[in-house]
Amino acid sequence: MVEAGLMGMTIPERYGGQGASWLETVLVVEEIARACTLSARILVEANMGAVGAVMAYGTEPQREMVARQVLAGDKPAICITEPEAGSAASQMTTTARRTGSDYVLNGRKHWITGGGVSRVHLVLARVLDAAGNEEGIGGFLVVRDPEAGVVPEGFTVGPRERTMGLCGMPEAELVFDGMVVGENCVLQPPGGFRRGFAALMNAYNSQRVGAGTIAMGVAAGALDHARRYLRERRQFGRPLAEFQGLQWMLADMDAGVHASRLMLREAAVSRGPDGSAFPDPMMAARAKMFASETAVRVVNDALQMFGARGYGNKEPLERMYRDVRMFTIAGGTAQILKTQVAGGLLGIKTPQTRGGYGVAGRLAAE
């Protein structure tokens, strides 16, 4: 992927990238996901999420460092989720406490894709001043590269999670125990730490569009396989393609993939409020939620069309099914994304803590 120029496509040309748009990136992601979910995931993380956040909010040296790493083949890790803060990501307890001009990180992240193999890590943490008062949530850039002898003290990689799919890339726990990082590692979004969580999640909307595109690409690949097999396989003296029950399934699958693709591309070219460099939050949530749920159904239906052969490993369907199942979970579960979409439609703020509901501007004005 480095040789093909796919790592760091979105990085601006002045840092060695191609300055590719989100739309150009998702076109490539779809094609790759048709054949290999894992490679598509690497592509998304090497162009969206953390990379997008650094290119939008980073200092010159931070951008140069991340560009160098990614263009050389690193897939950065985005470290948000914690054992007690999954969907409730804003309740993270990992802290970054200021001591002089440094920060000391303490806490535990889990299910981090690339844990143990990624070099660049964007770690979200609750920022405390020297007296322990909270300042908001910030992003911290941490490089770990054992091959080059860079192993930050106080940063350990815990056990790998064993998963039903996507087995070519580890998900692991990362433990920060008094790890000291300098001020130059702080990713400072506009609005400072008080608006840090919102700004970092805003950057993450690009990765939601990327993740949704992977799911859609896997479904598109499964649909191709299904079309091939319906023409190839014969039962009752006729090709499966002649059975109307399967034809209607195929038409529904095609419509689902097509609708997902349109929603994802619409989100990819959209921009959030206030001149954001990232896709509109609601469009990203809607597209990822729809594409991931649709893809699980489409791949399941494709597998069904193969009968026993779909359940076996001579065809890629069983692998695609195991891979695609993840996309309604990671990157914001389908339920969380639906809540965000509904909140936008109704003009209701939707924090999920007891007593947290509020009315946003539009409804209040009505």
Ligand SMILES: CC(C)(COP(=O)(O)OP(=O)(O)OC[C@H]1O[C@@H](n2cnc3c(N)ncnc32)[C@H](O)[C@@H]1OP(=O)(O)O)[C@@H](O)C(=O)NCCC(=O)NCCSC(=O)CCS(=O)O
């Ligand atoms: C956002 C949530 C964590 C819910 O938490 P809260 O209820 O505490 O937060 P909110 O009040 O909804 O939001 C606080 C603040 O942030 C703004 N915000 C939130 N999300 C976004 C967004 N996507 N884009 C832009 N801005 C956002 C929100 O508007 C608020 O700002 P104001 O104060 O109103 O101005 C929860 O809903 C959530 O998103 N949970 C999912 C967590 C998640 O996605 N984790 C992903 C981990 S990385 C990963 O899985 C990688 C896998 S992969 O990509 O393959």
Ligand SMILES: Cc1cc2nc3c(=O)[nH]c(=O)nc-3n(C[C@H](O)[C@H](O)[C@H](O)COP(=O)(O)OP(=O)(O)OC[C@H]3O[C@@H](n4cnc5c(N)ncnc54)[C@H](O)[C@@H]3O)c2cc1C
């Ligand atoms: C393969 C994989 C890779 C991942 N990679 C990363 C990564 O690189 N970086 C990272 O930070 N994280 C990563 N994650 C973690 C991922 O972001 C979380 O799994 C996800 O945000 C959900 O959190 P949780 O698993 O703790 O589920 P929980 O939040 O415990 O949710 C459990 C169930 O309850 C539902 N639920 C929770 N709250 C609500 C609510 N308010 N309303 C309705 N339903 C609700 C959820 O939808 C879900 O069905 C990865 C996960 C997987 C599976």
